[in-house]
Amino acid sequence: LKVPNYIHFTDDPTTTLIEIIESAKPDKLALLVDENTRLWCLPLLERFSADLIIEIESGEKNKNLNTCQNIWQELTTAGFSRKSIMVNLGGGVIGDMGGFCASTFKRGIRFVNIPTTLLAAVDANIGGKLGIDFMGFKNHIGVFNNPMAVIVTDKFLDTLPKRELRSGYAEVIKHGLIADEKYFEKLRDSTFPEMDWQEIIRHSIGIKGSVVAEDPLEKGRRKILNFGHTLGHAIETYYLNNEKSLLHGEAIACGMILEAHISYQQKLLSKQSLEMICDYLSSIYEPVVIPTISEINELMIHDKKNVGMTINFSLINAIGSCLFDQQVSDKMITEAVYCYGNLK
Numbered sequence: 001l002k003v004p005n006y007i008h009f010t011d012d013p014t015t016t017l018i019e020i021i022e023s024a025k026p027d028k029l030a031l032l033v034d035e036n037t038r039l040w041c042l043p044l045l046e047r048f049s050a051d052l053i054i055e056i057e058s059g060e061k062n063k064n065l066n067t068c069q070n071i072w073q074e075l076t077t078a079g080f081s082r083k084s085i086m087v088n089l090g091g092g093v094i095g096d097m098g099g100f101c102a103s104t105f106k107r108g109i110r111f112v113n114i115p116t117t118l119l120a121a122v123d124a125n126i127g128g129k130l131g132i133d134f135m136g137f138k139n140h141i142g143v144f145n146n147p148m149a150v151i152v153t154d155k156f157l158d159t160l161p162k163r164e165l166r167s168g169y170a171e172v173i174k175h176g177l178i179a180d181e182k183y184f185e186k187l188r189d190s191t192f193p194e195m196d197w198q199e200i201i202r203h204s205i206g207i208k209g210s211v212v213a214e215d216p217l218e219k220g221r222r223k224i225l226n227f228g229h230t231l232g233h234a235i236e237t238y239y240l241n242n243e244k245s246l247l248h249g250e251a252i253a254c255g256m257i258l259e260a261h262i263s264y265q266q267k268l269l270s271k272q273s274l275e276m277i278c279d280y281l282s283s284i285y286e287p288v289v290i291p292t293i294s295e296i297n298e299l300m301i302h303d304k305k306n307v308g309m310t311i312n313f314s315l316i317n318a319i320g321s322c323l324f325d326q327q328v329s330d331k332m333i334t335e336a337v338y339c340y341g342n343l344k
């Protein structure tokens with residue numbers, strides 16, 4: 001497995017961060033946090049100090065151009081230069097947006113990401129995708145760029161709400177399903193409270209890192225990481241306009257059940273594997289109310305991953321193996337939605 005060279009695993013994030021910063025010799029240092037990571041995560045970096053702390057309000061709804069403008073303004077007012085460094089301490093929102101702001105400020109300054117959620121550690125911080133939401137479209141404006149360093153530790157997970165932990169875990173399960181059968185089995189044999197998160201994070205980063213290394217700009221094989229995401233994304237978008245909230249991983253867990261079902265209908269996946277996947281996912285994630293088939297179609301047409309009108313799926317042809325650019329008929333989607341309804 002290929003772990004990107006900018007990833008630093010550590011049990012002592014303060015020392016690792018201080019060493020990286022000292023050898024990089026910035027003229028100024030900014031730290032980006034939200035109210036939760038300031039409260040819960042910053043105290044774990046006890047000997048670290050920044051010239052400027054920028055605090056933004058947490059949440060996906062703030063991952064937008066307005067917040068970027070505030071960040072760029074604060075950097076400008078505090079006299080930041082191209083020799084400065086920005087440290088982003090937080091989940092995927094902070095990492096994606098902080099990285100985007102750093103990558104565009106004065107045509108790009110160096111930045112260090114410190115993921116504090118499981119999702120950010122196993123997914124958002126590997127692969128160089130940075131950006132913000134725009135006009136209701138997720139990650140619509142952004143760039144590909146890698147951080148100078150990503151500091152990875154499971155130390156921050158203790159304060160993470162359990163629901164957020166479970167949401168990030170969906171991407172971990174996905175890594176097993178698309179690329180590593182043994183990993184999936186190991187996950188299935190463990191129980192939630194006694195997970196070795198540092199080990200899981202390391203392995204998941206290895207899987208995503210290897211896939212991304214082969215195809216950094218998502219022209220081909222990197223698309224396997226989208227398993228569960230074509231329908232999952234539609235469900236996530238549907239819930240944006242719903243009073244009930246649904247986290248990304250919760251939507252993806254549902255998307256993986258549906259897309260495993262489609263994989264089965266396409267005769268790629270055995271019935272036995274399908275049942276194993278559905279049983280495991282349903283043991284962790286509550287069933288959710290999903291949009292109707294016509295609503296799903298409407299939502300998917302706007303999905304930027306689709307070229308023209310054909311909707312391409314990444315489907316698994318066994319546990320631990322995935323195909324991309326698979327065309328799926330409406331009938332199969334309808335059938336999968338129907339079966340999901342019967343799971344409950």
Ligand SMILES: NC(=O)c1ccc[n+]([C@@H]2O[C@H](COP(=O)([O-])OP(=O)(O)OC[C@H]3O[C@@H](n4cnc5c(N)ncnc54)[C@H](O)[C@@H]3O)[C@@H](O)[C@H]2O)c1
Nearest residue numbers: 036040058091092093116117119120123124129156159160
């Ligand atoms: N760049 C990529 O390749 C990529 C991949 C997947 C997801 N993403 C992006 O990641 C974002 C989602 O990331 P997320 O799930 O980390 O959500 P998030 O960044 O919104 O964090 C979730 C919540 O947990 C809080 N929090 C963070 N760390 C904490 C801690 N240690 N203790 C207590 N509270 C803590 C945050 O303040 C927030 O309220 C989305 O915007 C998504 O688009 C990007």
Ligand SMILES: [Zn+2]
Nearest residue numbers: 171229248252
């Ligand atoms: Zn995802």
